[in-house]
Each structure stands twice: as C-alpha cells, then as structure tokens.
Amino acid sequence: MAQPNLTLKSEKATKSHNPQYLACGLLCIGGFLGGTITGWSSPGLPSIQATGHFSLLPSDLSWIASIVHLGLLASAPMAGYMIRKIGRRNTLLFSSIPFVIGSTALAFPLQVWIFYVGRFFDGLGLGFSIIAGSVYLSEISEPTLRGSLSVVWFVSIRLGVLFSYGVGSLISHDKLSGISALLSVVFGLSILFLPESPRWLMAKWRRQQAIDALCWLRACDASMPSPKILLEINE
Template identity: 40%
Template sequence: MPNASTKVIGQRLRKSRVPQIQASLAVALGAFSVGNVLGWSSPGLPSLLTSGHFPDLTKSDVSWIGSIITLGALVGSILTGFCIEMFGRRNSILIAAFPLLAGWSCIVIASNYHFLYLIFGRLFTGIGMGCLLIAGPIYLSEIAEPEIRGTLTSTFSVHMTLGIVFTYILGCFVNYKILAAVCGAVPIFMLAAVSLLPESPRFFITRWKIQQTVDSFCWLHGCDKKSPSPEVLQEMRELQDALGGNDEEIRSIFKQLSSWKVMKPLLTVFGIMLVNQLSGGNAFAFYTVMIFEGFNEGAGLVDSHLSAVIVSLFQLVSVTSMFVLVDKVGRRVLLVCMFLVMSSSLVTLGMLDYFKYDLERVISKDGCNWISLVCFVLLNAAYSGGPSVLSWTLMSELVPSNIMGLASGATTGFNWILAFLTTRFFHDIVEVLGLQLTFFMFSIFALSGALFIHFVVPETKGKSLEGIQRENFHDDDDKVIQ
C-alpha cells in the first residue's frame, strides 16, 4: 500500500500537469484547423465540380487545387524553421493563423472573381498548415514532462483528425464556400487561446533568458514564480546542462551539422518522412470521395461522401487509440504495426481490382464494394494512427533542441516536397499504371516503411529529450563527417 507521502507526491504531480494539459488543448485548436485544411479537398472538390462556378475545370486543375497545399506547407515549414528560433515556438503558432485566415477568405470569394483565388486560397492555407505542423508538436514536446509527452503530442493528431471528420461531415450538407467560411473561423479561436500560453522554456534557455525560463516553468507546473518548486529548479538545471554547456557549439551551426551526433538523428527523421509520404497515405486521404466514385464506378452500397465520413470516423478511432497507447506500447512498435496494416490493405485492394469481375460473379458486386470499403477504412485508419501521427512526434523528439529550427524546417520541407509529388501526380500514376498496380506499388513502400522503422528508428517512450540524444546519438560525439 502506498504511504501518505507517496499519495501527496502523486497528487502534486497530477496537479502540476494540469497547465500542460490546458496548453495542449489550446494548441489543439491549431491542429483542428490543420485537419480542416487536409479534409476540405475531399468534399470540396466534388462540390466545386458540380457548383457551375468553374465550368472549365480540367483534371489537371483539380489536381492542382488538391495538391498545392503541400507546396504551401513546404513554404510554411521553411519559414517556421526560422520563426521558431527567432520568435519562439508559441509565437510561430500565432503567426500561422494569418495565412490560414487569408487562405479561407480567398476560397470563399473565389467564385465571384477568378479560379486563381482558389489556388491562392489553398496555397495560403497550406502555408498556415505547414507552420502549425512544425510549431505545434515542437511546442508540446518541449513543455511536457517525459511521462506524458507522447500523450500530449498525440492530442495534436487527435484534434487534427477531428478537424478532418468535421470537414467531411459538414461537406455532406454545405457547398465548398460555406465549408471554407466555417473552417476560417477556427484560427480566430486559436489566436485567442494560444496568446494566453507561455513561451517554451527551452527557447528561453537557449537565449539565456533565465527569469523568463523560470516563469515559463512555473506556469507549466502550476507553482508560484516567486518560490519555484524543487522539481522546477531541478528540471531547469538539467536543461541548462543539456543546452547551455557549450556556447561555441551552439553558435556554430556548421560545426554542429558536421557532427555525426547531429546528422544521425537528422538522417533518421528524413527517412521517417520518406516512408511516411511514399506509403501514399496523403494521396488516398486527399481524394477519398473521388477514389470511391472511381473504384465502385458510382454504384457502391454507400454514397461516396458517406463512405468518406465512415473512413474519417475510423481514422478518429485509430488516432484516439494511439493517444492511449503511445506512452504505453511505444512509438516504434505502433509504427511498424500500422505500416504492415497499410501494406496488407493495399495488396488486398490491388487484388480486388485485378480480379474484380471474377469476384463479382462469386461474391456479388455488393460484396466487393463492402470489401473495398473495409480496406479503405483500414488503410486510412492505419495511416492516421501511425505515420501521420508519429512521424511528427518522432521529429520533435529525435532532433536536438539546439538546432530544432533549421532541422525541423529542412525535414518538414522534404516531407512536403514528397507529399506534393504523390498528391499532384496521383491521378497520372493511376492513368499510367492502372489502379491495381498503383495499390501494389504503394504497398511495397509501406512494407519498406515497416522494415525501416524496425531496424533504424530508436524507441523514445518515457525518455527525456536529453536522454534520447544521450542514449542513441551520443556515442559518436567526437566523430566528424569529413
């Protein structure tokens, strides 16, 4: 039985985490807005095509509208790489609200002016999305205690999926303009909530702003700024030792990049982003409604919009499950399992399309449609609960804090270049290879992702950010890349 002192310490720890949970919920509004950006194209593009506002839209135009947010995210990630070092993590989240507001406004007024407003609208919302996908997880990983860091960073992905589900459901009932107007209101609430949060103490300590660091720690741990708790003082000392021990190394970015202890985690994160995008998850998510219409030739058991909603609801279940499991099972095991589920689902879809007419004679057309729906559910749920969530979590955990701005901008930019290529040319790939070979190709990439994660990526569950670097990348401190 625990004694009285143990109970008091446990209660104090739970109380000290309340501000961190509040901060994660405020940042979650930004994640919800990211979900709106990602989810808009699935119901929005069919609405565009049937609205009569743009009668001359071609398949190429539709692909650009769907995919250009990835180029915006590329720009946003590069800008945010500098912003989080110059202005801080929290302020970068606030900055992201402005391109989001501008982008949604352009989409709302597009039908009254010109098709290019759609392009600019999607580009600007992509910039805001790219900012939030870097600044949000980094901020959460730096303010959270190690025991709850995975859970809090996962709240970002949970609310991102909630944003997708909300957009899919609302898109069943309203046109693309109203959908954009509603989505445009979310960044306003995010601005109000995040402005009340403190800056990350890790940002302050790299600037040697000691008092601001103490104030931030005290807010996040719910203690008095005039008399910080022993836990706060101990955490601050550890942070100073980890980040402030070598002034010359902090100043010399080129010296850091020539060190294997920096390049090794950086290359690992590049690899994670590579297998994340080549698995095809974003392409299938962006064009869910259109894929259902083409795959079932408009004769599915369930309306294509409703099918997309069903898929998104199971995505939410998957992400919520990750929220519960990520700090219990671990990042690496979950990622390997999700990549394997994706690969299996894609193989099944490819076989289903290849033997489509034979199967329809054996198990009926309706049976084939149900199998395809189940496979799409598993595919998107596995992607949303695995690579889509944990790639960003691992990036924020593996990259050293003192080069987070440059490294996160580079790796996220690389991620969005790949995302653009897979989403922009997805329809072209299908036309050249056919649907079944496209499924088979992405299934091989997903299987490669499982192998890469298993053999290369370290586990980060329950470890401090400094401990992750020390255990996995510290042995080669004196090794310099020639």
C-alpha cells in the first residue's frame, strides 16, 4: 500500500525540480558561449593568417589571443557591484550586450584593431556572465541539486571550448564568430524567461516578488505558497 504514496512523492519532487533544470539549461547557453569565446583563439588565429587579408605581427597575434582576459579582468569588479545593485538576472541579461558586440565585431573584421575591440568586449561579457551565473545558479537551486547543477554548468563551458576547437578547425574565424554572435542573442532572450534570484529580492525587501520567484522555481502555486516555500523565504 505504501508504493503508490512513494511514487506520488517522487513525481511531485520531479515536477518541483523541472524549473530548476530549465533555469540551469538556459544558463548553460551562456556557459557554452563563454567556452566558445575562450577557445576561439586556437582555431581563429591560424584562420586569420590563412586569409592573407591582414598583416599581423607576432605581437598582434599575442594581443588578440590575450586581450579577452583584460576584458574579463575589467568586468569582474563591475559584475560584483552589479549583481548587488541591479540583481543577478539583470546582470546576466546585461552580459549578452558585450557578447553581441564582441562576436559581431569579430564576424566582420574590416581592420586589425577590430579584432582587439571584439576580443575585449567578449572578455567583458565573459566576466559578467561567469560571476552572475555562478551566484544565480547557487541561489535558485535546492541544496540537493546545487552541486550537480553547478557541475553541469561548468561542463557546458568546457563543451564550448571543445566546440571551438572542433568546429573552428573546419570553418573560418568569421563564421565561428558569427555562431557566437547568434548564441549571444539566444542567451540574452533566454534570460528573459527566468525570474530574479529570490535571495536578492529578499535582500531588497521585496518579499512578495521573492515568493513569486521561488514558487516559479519550485513549481508551486504562487497564490497559495506551501509552508516549505515560506520556510525557505524566512531563512
């Protein structure tokens, strides 16, 4: 007689986890995008040299490869401020802007300096998305899922690097950047479907909005939040 009750509880638990899986999946688009940008220089630089359209010195190649990290270094302090000021979700949404600018610039490089600008903006987006994404994912997930979802997110970054190495060896640098630009738009649109972090909303004393966001993430009725939801809100 106990078996149907166990099955029902299992189904309810699975249903409550689905929005968290969805949120992680949408965040993984940004993780994959970050990976493609991180791995871009390996196939991208030989592709640029192969075209013969640009006269690049060895120092140019080094800067194009490394300036993305300067962008990341510049955006990290700003990201820490923005996730506290405007929220985790809005910072993730903002990160798609430098991603779009950087990847689009690399897809249409008319002069050498555009490579510098494109890679720097990609680094900015990378810094914003990594910091905001890791904080957001840790705050929206239940303790039992937090570790596994974080692993999935970081795996998506590695898959993006692998994608750049594999696909980038078969296509030109501008086409690879065009794919990244498309992913940037998809990532920005996907974040629109996610709620803000309930923890950040509570920090701003927006209790009802926090309850609505948490109910979305836990697949429950926001008009009748369960005691478990209210307990998590109080914590």
